[in-house]
Amino acid sequence: MANPKLLILAGDGIGPEVMAEVKKIIGWFGAKRGMGFDVEDDLVGGCAYDKYGTPLHDDTMAKAQAADAVLLGAVGGPKYDNLDFSVKPERGLLRLRKEMDLFSNLRPAQCFDALADFSSLKKDVVAGLDIMIVRELTSGVYFGEPRGIFTEGNERVGINTQRYTESEVARVARSAFELARRRNNKVCSMEKANVMESGILWREVVQKIHDEEYPDVQLSHMYADNGAMQLVRWPKQFDVIVTDNLFGDLLSDCAAMLTGSLGMLPSASLGAPMANGRPKALYEPVHGSAPDIAGQGKANPIACVLSFAMALRYSFDQGAEADRLEKAVEKVLADGVRTADLMGPEGGVPVSTGQMGDAILAALDASL
Ligand code: IPM
Ligand code: MG
Numbered sequence: 001m002a003n004p005k006l007l008i009l010a011g012d013g014i015g016p017e018v019m020a021e022v023k024k025i026i027g028w029f030g031a032k033r034g035m036g037f038d039v040e041d042d043l044v045g046g047c048a049y050d051k052y053g054t055p056l057h058d059d060t061m062a063k064a065q066a067a068d069a070v071l072l073g074a075v076g077g078p079k080y081d082n083l084d085f086s087v088k089p090e091r092g093l094l095r096l097r098k099e100m101d102l103f104s105n106l107r108p109a110q111c112f113d114a115l116a117d118f119s120s121l122k123k124d125v126v127a128g129l130d131i132m133i134v135r136e137l138t139s140g141v142y143f144g145e146p147r148g149i150f151t152e153g154n155e156r157v158g159i160n161t162q163r164y165t166e167s168e169v170a171r172v173a174r175s176a177f178e179l180a181r182r183r184n185n186k187v188c189s190m191e192k193a194n195v196m197e198s199g200i201l202w203r204e205v206v207q208k209i210h211d212e213e214y215p216d217v218q219l220s221h222m223y224a225d226n227g228a229m230q231l232v233r234w235p236k237q238f239d240v241i242v243t244d245n246l247f248g249d250l251l252s253d254c255a256a257m258l259t260g261s262l263g264m265l266p267s268a269s270l271g272a273p274m275a276n277g278r279p280k281a282l283y284e285p286v287h288g289s290a291p292d293i294a295g296q297g298k299a300n301p302i303a304c305v306l307s308f309a310m311a312l313r314y315s316f317d318q319g320a321e322a323d324r325l326e327k328a329v330e331k332v333l334a335d336g337v338r339t340a341d342l343m344g345p346e347g348g349v350p351v352s353t354g355q356m357g358d359a360i361l362a363a364l365d366a367s368l
Contacts, residue, residue: 003036004316007067009044009060009096012080012089013289014299014353015073021301021357022071022308025325028364029312033321040067044096045075045089045289055092064096069315070282072096073304074289089289097137100280102269103168104175105137105248106310107286109235109255109265114333118260118344121232126258131238132183133255134176135248137269139168140198142245162198164244169205175270176242177214186218186239190227190247202244224251231255252286262287263300263341266307268314281315283307293340297352300339302329305360328363332356 006026010019029035042060049055055075064070075089085091096102111119111129119126144161151157173189180187189206191199203221210219222230224247230237231251235258243251256265265287271280285303293299306329313322333342337359340350351359 003038004068005066006037006039006311007063007070008039008041009064009070010041010073011043011045011075011289012047012077013074013291013294015045015075015289017295017297017299017353018285018301018304019071019073021353021360022304024357024361025305025308025364028361029321032364032368035316035318035321044072044092046077046080048092049080049083049087049089053087055087055089056095061095061099064100064282065280068276068278068281069311070096070100071304071308071311072282072284074285074287076289077291077294079291093284094142096282097269098143100269100282101138101271102280102282103136103138104172104270105135106179106268106270106314107133107135107248107252107255107265108267108310109133109252109259111259112264112330112333114330114336115260115264115342118342119258121258125234125236126260129235129258130183131235131255132179132240133248133252134172134179134240134242135252136164136168136172136242136244137248138245139164140245162196162244162246164198164202166201166205169202170209173206173209173242174213176240177210177217180217180240181214184239185216186220188220188222188227188238188241190222190224190241190243190251192224192247193221194223198244206242227251228254231258256286261300261341263303263339264306265303266305266310268307268310270314278315281311283311283315297354298340298350299353300341301353301357302339302360305329305357324364324367325360328360328367331363331366332359335359 010016111126116127141162144163191202193199193203269282309322309325312318
């Protein structure tokens, strides 16, 4: 059988540095586990704009549609802050999500034991934390029409529209319930049904899908503002959280920080199954391009490495190999290997991005 095709879009800022470590790991799985991948690199974000005048070239879009999975680093940077909105680096990423129809964005927040002391919250609040945020990714206020900046009388007005159809809510709800069945069987749905009609519809549809198709899963509903508070107060009350595009953006950053560093958190963005049965899929770290530390070898590659672990699990049906990679990361952290973002107040000498990658490779070798 032909090797699966991976399209790598390392992007901007620290993207290329962290992706370089992932490539070593992809190579390791090829050499040591007989899992070859055909890897192709291309551009997204500011670097694509610099070369083509667009943050995502049509050819790259076509390659993404044809790939078995896309791995993305990060996009954006201060250099691009004043670009016209339509060609900003983020538009490249949003186009990929929209055109690949990646409606279900899985953002796990897991606290590794070795880092429990490192969270800004008390250790007992975060130790052993393992939650999954399922963020709707192709609709809502990110894409709703009308949108724009218009003139009304003698002033301008900025407009964005929160819009959800029943089928959009239903499909992301299903993916949350499916995940919950393989975890601790609990889903909490978050919206603002107290102020938004789209929230009322969201709540009704999630409840209906639950009652008709997943009555065995425990379902609760929460207003998203309360959800943010509960995430910080006692995050272990949650298993799977399902929420819309914008609330999911906010809540997942918040959940990420519970685990100590944004440099740790991976994500999978999944769409409908392709002809080969694999879901359309893009994997990326939750963190951004961190322009302040780009090019200095300071970035933590773990979020990107764990995103590849998610690819092994969700695209390539290699759950055991995904576990192997996650355990290797856990081992490295337990051994005290730390990039700069993981240095506590007691200090110490941080390792570089490349050294962290090598440590993970060594732990993988030791796992055989
Ligand atoms: C994220 C990011 C993106 C988003 C940006 C880069 C467009 O914050 O993936 O969470 O807002 O979705
Ligand atoms: Mg975000």
